[in-house]
Amino acid sequence: MKAISFENFSYAYPKSEVVLNKLCFEVKKGSFTAIVGPSGAGKTTLCMAAAGVVPHYFGGRSAGSVVVQGVRTMDSTMGELAKDVALVLEDYESQLVAMTVEEEVAFGLENACVDPKLISSMVQETLQLVGLAGREQQEVGGLSGGQKQRLALAGALVTKPEILILDEPASALDPEGAAELYDLLGRLNKQGMTILVVEHEIARVLPHIDQLVLLLNGSIAVADQPETALRKMNDEGLFPEAIPPLLELRFLLEKSGYRFGTWRCEADAVRELSAVLKEAEEVSQSA
Amino acid sequence: MLEIKGVSYCYQQGKPVVDNVSLTVEPGEFVAIAGRNGSGKTTLTRLIMSLIKPANGQIILNGVDTARQSPGDIARHVGYVFQNPDSQIFRDTVASETAYGPEQLGFTAQEIAASVAEALERTGLTALADAYPRNLSRGQKQRVAIASALAMKPDILILDEPTSGQDAAEKENLMRILTELNAEGKTIILVTHDMDILARFTKRAVVMASGVKVFDGTVTELFGQYANVQKWGLREPAIMNISRNLAKYGVSPDLTATAFSRQIIDMLQGGRA
Amino acid sequence: MNKLAPLTKLIFTVAVSVWAMLLTSLLGLGLLAVAQILLLAALGLLKRTYKGILSLTFFAALLVLIQYALGSNLEAAVAGGLRMIDMATVFVILLATTKMQSLTTALVSQCRVPQEYAFMFTTALRFIPDFLAESKAVREAQACRGYTGKGSIVRRFTSYLALVGPLVLRAVSRSETMALSLELRGFGAGRRSFSKDVGLRLRDYCTLAGMVAVTAGFTAGRMIYGW
Numbered sequence: 001m002k003a004i005s006f007e008n009f010s011y012a013y014p015k016s017e018v019v020l021n022k023l024c025f026e027v028k029k030g031s032f033t034a035i036v037g038p039s040g041a042g043k044t045t046l047c048m049a050a051a052g053v054v055p056h057y058f059g060g061r062s063a064g065s066v067v068v069q070g071v072r073t074m075d076s077t078m079g080e081l082a083k084d085v086a087l088v089l090e091d092y093e094s095q096l097v098a099m100t101v102e103e104e105v106a107f108g109l110e111n112a113c114v115d116p117k118l119i120s121s122m123v124q125e126t127l128q129l130v131g132l133a134g135r136e137q138q139e140v141g142g143l144s145g146g147q148k149q150r151l152a153l154a155g156a157l158v159t160k161p162e163i164l165i166l167d168e169p170a171s172a173l174d175p176e177g178a179a180e181l182y183d184l185l186g187r188l189n190k191q192g193m194t195i196l197v198v199e200h201e202i203a204r205v206l207p208h209i210d211q212l213v214l215l216l217n218g219s220i221a222v223a224d225q226p227e228t229a230l231r232k233m234n235d236e237g238l239f240p241e242a243i244p245p246l247l248e249l250r251f252l253l254e255k256s257g258y259r260f261g262t263w264r265c266e267a268d269a270v271r272e273l274s275a276v277l278k279e280a281e282e283v284s285q286s287a
Numbered sequence: 288m289l290e291i292k293g294v295s296y297c298y299q300q301g302k303p304v305v306d307n308v309s310l311t312v313e314p315g316e317f318v319a320i321a322g323r324n325g326s327g328k329t330t331l332t333r334l335i336m337s338l339i340k341p342a343n344g345q346i347i348l349n350g351v352d353t354a355r356q357s358p359g360d361i362a363r364h365v366g367y368v369f370q371n372p373d374s375q376i377f378r379d380t381v382a383s384e385t386a387y388g389p390e391q392l393g394f395t396a397q398e399i400a401a402s403v404a405e406a407l408e409r410t411g412l413t414a415l416a417d418a419y420p421r422n423l424s425r426g427q428k429q430r431v432a433i434a435s436a437l438a439m440k441p442d443i444l445i446l447d448e449p450t451s452g453q454d455a456a457e458k459e460n461l462m463r464i465l466t467e468l469n470a471e472g473k474t475i476i477l478v479t480h481d482m483d484i485l486a487r488f489t490k491r492a493v494v495m496a497s498g499v500k501v502f503d504g505t506v507t508e509l510f511g512q513y514a515n516v517q518k519w520g521l522r523e524p525a526i527m528n529i530s531r532n533l534a535k536y537g538v539s540p541d542l543t544a545t546a547f548s549r550q551i552i553d554m555l556q557g558g559r560a
Numbered sequence: 561m562n563k564l565a566p567l568t569k570l571i572f573t574v575a576v577s578v579w580a581m582l583l584t585s586l587l588g589l590g591l592l593a594v595a596q597i598l599l600l601a602a603l604g605l606l607k608r609t610y611k612g613i614l615s616l617t618f619f620a621a622l623l624v625l626i627q628y629a630l631g632s633n634l635e636a637a638v639a640g641g642l643r644m645i646d647m648a649t650v651f652v653i654l655l656a657t658t659k660m661q662s663l664t665t666a667l668v669s670q671c672r673v674p675q676e677y678a679f680m681f682t683t684a685l686r687f688i689p690d691f692l693a694e695s696k697a698v699r700e701a702q703a704c705r706g707y708t709g710k711g712s713i714v715r716r717f718t719s720y721l722a723l724v725g726p727l728v729l730r731a732v733s734r735s736e737t738m739a740l741s742l743e744l745r746g747f748g749a750g751r752r753s754f755s756k757d758v759g760l761r762l763r764d765y766c767t768l769a770g771m772v773a774v775t776a777g778f779t780a781g782r783m784i785y786g787w
Contacts, residue, residue, distance in 0.1 A: 089737060097745075
């Protein structure tokens with residue numbers, strides 16, 4: 001079942017050149033897909049297309065269609081799409097609209113006409129989830145960059161969207177914060193949320209994703225399972241700088257004839273290399 | 288030469304954000320300052336730049352105590368590149384934007400033209416000299432900010448998380464530029480929590496935790512202390528992690544994939560000989 | 561005062577303005593001002609607001625001097641100044657005793673003000689700390705490039721562009737993102753619910769009744785006694 005489907009979708013902002021070129025790929029329901037690519041490749045525009053922001057908000061020219069939960073975005077409105085799709089923008093500061101943390105998280109619920117009696121507990125629950133528990137009365141203006149980024153995420157999560165789209169959600173977080181964020185997203189994904197994330201550091205998302213999409217100059221260069229996608233990037237020299245060291249290592253070893261199973265994180269590599277080294281030790285000992 | 292002697296700074300009720308830190312940076316060094324968000328690393332660089340004054344201790348730049356100096360005075364020797372280039376860009380072309388610093392420092396028209404041209408050359412922006420800065424990508428804007436600092440001809444360059452939010456190709460490019468500048472004698476101080484960058488490009492690492500300087504040594508020494516790396520909120524680079532966990536097979540620590548793959552292949556093929 | 565509904569306080573603000581217009585005697589206008597200041601003191605808000613009140617008094621005095629210099633008689637000029645203090649002080653009371661969100665909720669749900677306009681206030685307030693932080697960041701960045709802000713008036717004025725430029729550009733880009741963000745979260749799509757409860761209670765109705773009585777009293781007072 002498809003949550004998001006891009007069907008030959010092309011788009012150009014008003015008075016501008018084509019940014020997305022005949023995109024054809026899908027995000028299955030329950031998938032955790034990462035979009036990677038150089039700056040200016042069109043990743044942000046892709047996210048906006050999935051939320052219906054283009055073409056509804058910006059106008060411009062488009063061709064083909066984007067289908068979200070079976071409905072073409074062109075035939076719907078942003079308000080309608082907002083019921084199932086939440087988008088967290090790269091400029092998280094400007095996305096925060098209220099004075100206090102509590103009001104900020106409640107905003108989406110109010111817009112959705114949720115019963116006021118339920119709002120308070122839903123807000124509390126979501127703040128707990130993102131690590132901002134107890135900060136309900138704090139002023140948004142006084143939060144640190146990392147806290148603001150988490151607050152923006154809370155605002156999106158509280159409406160329990162089916163599809164969550166995030167544009168560089170860890171940019172203001174340090175490595176610990178980023179790891180916590182992706183662990184949280186991983187858990188939400190296992191509970192059924194479809195997640196689409198734009199991220200520069202592939203290593204951060206690798207343990208969680210089931211699809212990696214490489215966008216180059218507005219076109220899809222690769223869209224596949226992570227291992228296959230990264231292998232193609234390596235073999236064809238497509239944005240190879242983004243290949244995480246873990247897989248760089250694997251590909252170098254494969255060139256010398258070694259074969260391995262799936263490597264999603266360092267532990268996988270350690271386990272398999274341990275086995276190989278142990279075997280070599282035993283072989284040389286018995287020789 | 289930059290000497291930081293017993294410097295403290297405190298702007299949160301009672302808790303020092305920088306606590307009795309001492310550090311010396313010799314000309315030509317490439318130093319990384321790492322630590323969690325809130326560890327005091329950025330505050331330390333702001334103290335160096337005299338944007339804030341230390342509550343205790345001294346900062347001595349090229350033999351002069353900076354206590355009475357303004358950021359503008361220090362800009363003649365130290366270029367500061369902020370994390371967000373949007374905070375400073377306001378002119379219509381990359382070239383005129385880069386010229387702002389030298390103009391403020393009182394360079395003559397010829398000096399300005401020459402230093403701008405050189406700065407744009409070093410940062411690979413010569414082709415974009417007439418471009419409108421606001422339309423550039425994040426990485427390009429960051430390079431404009433670096434060019435703007437370089438044009439003032441400082442000996443030392445301080446950069447606050449210059450690679451954050453940038454794609455892998457831009458990061459490589461940026462680090463290549465900094466490495467070249469360092470090779471020509473510029474002192475580089477890089478505040479970062481990107482451990483892969485730290486591992487590959489810098490020689491010396493200073494780690495801050497809760498305002499205190501907890502480590503000052505080579506990058507290899509740093510990653511040799513795994514337990515501390517965790518404690519200080521740093522991330523162990525992937526290759527380091529793998530090599531450390533395979534130590535019982537006689538594997539020695541490595542920081543890059545290329546070096547490590549060679550080591551493993553040698554071991555495996557050597558074993559089968 | 562804190563326990564009154566925002567709507568009641570809004571009506572109170574209007575009422576006090578009406579009273580200030582109804583009363584003509586200096587004594588009456590003066591007592592109204594004093595009464596409001598005493599109210600602020602009773603609520604423990606004087607410490608927070610006295611600076612604002614003092615500036616208001618200063619401007620009112622300025623206004624009186626100007627009016628007098630321009631030819632009106634002293635009594636009318638002072639009356640004008642006192643009216644200004646009366647009407648401005650009640651706004652101070654309103655803003656000091658009411659949370660922004662409660663006010664906008666009341667405006668939208670009870671006064672039928674369209675959501676978009678009511679939210680303009682909250683979002684403007686929301687951006688003040690961000691704007692101040694940006695302004696500081698810009699000043700620091702330019703200071704590190706040698707900006708001093710010294711020199712002749714002309715030079716200072718032209719060099720100020722280095723501070724204003726990035727700020728304005730940033731502010732514009734922010735507001736664009738914000739507008740987009742509001743739509744993304746379903747704002748303005750029709751009906752909404754409100755977390756804050758702004759319903760009127762018995763004490764509100766009593767206060768409203770009291771205000772009607774006072775207004776009637778002042779009207780009568782003016783007509784009969786020329787207050």
